Amino acid sequence: MIRVFSKGLNASAMLALQSSQYSERLLMADTVTAGQSKLGKTTVSNLGHFLCLMITGSFETLLLGGSGTIDDGINHLRGQLIDSTGNRKLFSDYVPLSLWLSPGRRRSPTAANAFQPDGAIITSPAANPLFYPLEFEYLFAANSDIQLDVKNDSTAACKYEIVFHGIRILSGAAVSGLRR
Amino acid sequence: MESFLTSRVDVATAQQVQPYFIYKRLTLANYLEFFTFQIESGFNYLLRRFTAQWPSVSLIGPFYGPMLDFEFFHSSGWKIPQVDPIPGEVTTSPAGYESVEVAAVVGPTSPVYPPGGVDLSASMRGSQIVLNYLYPWRDVIELRVTGQLAGHRPTVVDILLEGYYIPELLNPFWGRQAQ
Numbered sequence: 582m583i584r585v586f587s588k589g590l591n592a593s594a595m596l597a598l599q600s601s602q603y604s605e606r607l608l609m610a611d612t613v614t615a616g617q618s619k620l621g622k623t624t625v626s627n628l629g630h631f632l633c634l635m636i637t638g639s640f641e642t643l644l645l646g647g648s649g650t651i652d653d654g655i656n657h658l659r660g661q662l663i664d665s666t667g668n669r670k671l672f673s674d675y676v677p678l679s680l681w682l683s684p685g686r687r688r689s690p691t692a693a694n695a696f697q698p699d700g701a702i703i704t705s706p707a708a709n710p711l712f713y714p715l716e717f718e719y720l721f722a723a724n725s726d727i728q729l730d731v732k733n734d735s736t737a738a739c740k741y742e743i744v745f746h747g748i749r750i751l752s753g754a755a756v757s758g759l760r761r
Numbered sequence: 762m763e764s765f766l767t768s769r770v771d772v773a774t775a776q777q778v779q780p781y782f783i784y785k786r787l788t789l790a791n792y793l794e795f796f797t798f799q800i801e802s803g804f805n806y807l808l809r810r811f812t813a814q815w816p817s818v819s820l821i822g823p824f825y826g827p828m829l830d831f832e833f834f835h836s837s838g839w840k841i842p843q844v845d846p847i848p849g850e851v852t853t854s855p856a857g858y859e860s861v862e863v864a865a866v867v868g869p870t871s872p873v874y875p876p877g878g879v880d881l882s883a884s885m886r887g888s889q890i891v892l893n894y895l896y897p898w899r900d901v902i903e904l905r906v907t908g909q910l911a912g913h914r915p916t917v918v919d920i921l922l923e924g925y926y927i928p929e930l931l932n933p934f935w936g937r938q939a940q
Contacts, residue, residue, distance in 0.1 A: 598769065601769075602769065602770060630772060632770055632775055633775075634790065640883070642882075642883050646888050653911060653930075654882050654883060655880045655881070655882050655883065656880060656881060656882065656883035657880055660780075669779070669781065670778055671779070671781060672781070672782045672783075672784060673781070673782065673783045673784055673785075673798070674783075674785065675784075676782060676784040676785075676786045676921060677814075677881070677919060678815075678883070679882075679883035679884060680784070680812055680814060680919060680921045681782065681812075681879070681921065681923070683885070684885075685883055685885060686883035686884075711885040713889055715923075716809065716810075717780050718775075718776075718778065718922075718925070719779060719780050720772065720775040736879065749768055750772065
């Protein structure tokens with residue numbers, strides 16, 4: 582952890598640097614229909630390269646029960662992360678989302694409509710609140726896509742949201758970085 | 762981690778490494794099972810973290826809370842970085858406490874059918890303990906899974922290795938001979 586105020590700050594140098602590099606988050610959110618796979622993606626645009634440092638994400642755990650959609654807390658989503666540059670796969674296989682995403686499972690508002698035969702509402706247990714961003718240091722090139730091929734083996738559609746936390750390196754800064 | 766406010770990111774340096782996560786679902790048929798993965802030619806592999814997850818109900822039972830021990834083995838150096846196999850419960854969190862659901866709702870020919878036909882509960886993410894094991898290129902990552910008694914073992918264990926491929930830049934593979 583850097584102690585920001587432990588040294589004198591050079592405001593003009595920091596502002597100059599921030600004009601070429603700044604913190605950014607890229608969101609990928611999608612819904613995968615029941616029993617299907619779907620390729621989700623987010624675009625790294627032509628602003629510049631994107632140095633990803635961390636990943637966080639959450640997803641639903643829905644299932645179509647006898648009396649409606651229930652949230653049983655069972656993970657049904659598996660994903661393969663792909664850098665569209667050269668179609669480079671970053672996982673060896675389709676990894677269950679619960680193994681690498683934090684905070685992970687979240688309760689879904691759509692599950693509240695499920696009823697037991699006696700009329701009582703089926704309530705899902707609370708999700709686990711621990712929050713551990715996943716270290717994931719990788720440079721995605723400008724104009725590329727971050728892709729996630731997700732398979733859903735549930736009988737209900739499940740939604741996920743993933744955020745890539747990192748640094749946007751504007752094109753000019755990228756060129757100067759390459760030149761050293 | 763260095764603050765990006767005080768230093769410029771060197772793109773050439775940032776391009777050198779690539780995260781690569783290795784996942785495998787291991788079926789536990791015997792007392793001792795092996796997880797192996799061969800590193801690609803031209804890359805070293807830096808293993809950062811290890812996460813495992815398995816059902817809380819045994820194969821024959823019901824026996825609850827089956828336990829597994831894990832031991833990494835460096836085959837290239839013929840050495841074991843641990844003194845003993847370490848119980849998974851204290852290595853990754855929260856292994857061995859997963860509800861299980863047999864995914865019979867989707868046919869086995871479907872592309873989304875989970876290996877082994879089993880889904881596990883979505884618990885919190887695994888260990889943050891950093892291992893930093895470095896495997897040279899063409900080495901084999903070997904993880905031995907033991908500790909389960911007959912009948913008490915779970916059907917499957919999900920193993921995820923989080924790490925980075927590091928190009929061996931002095932390797933002729935990249936066109937730059939060692940100098």
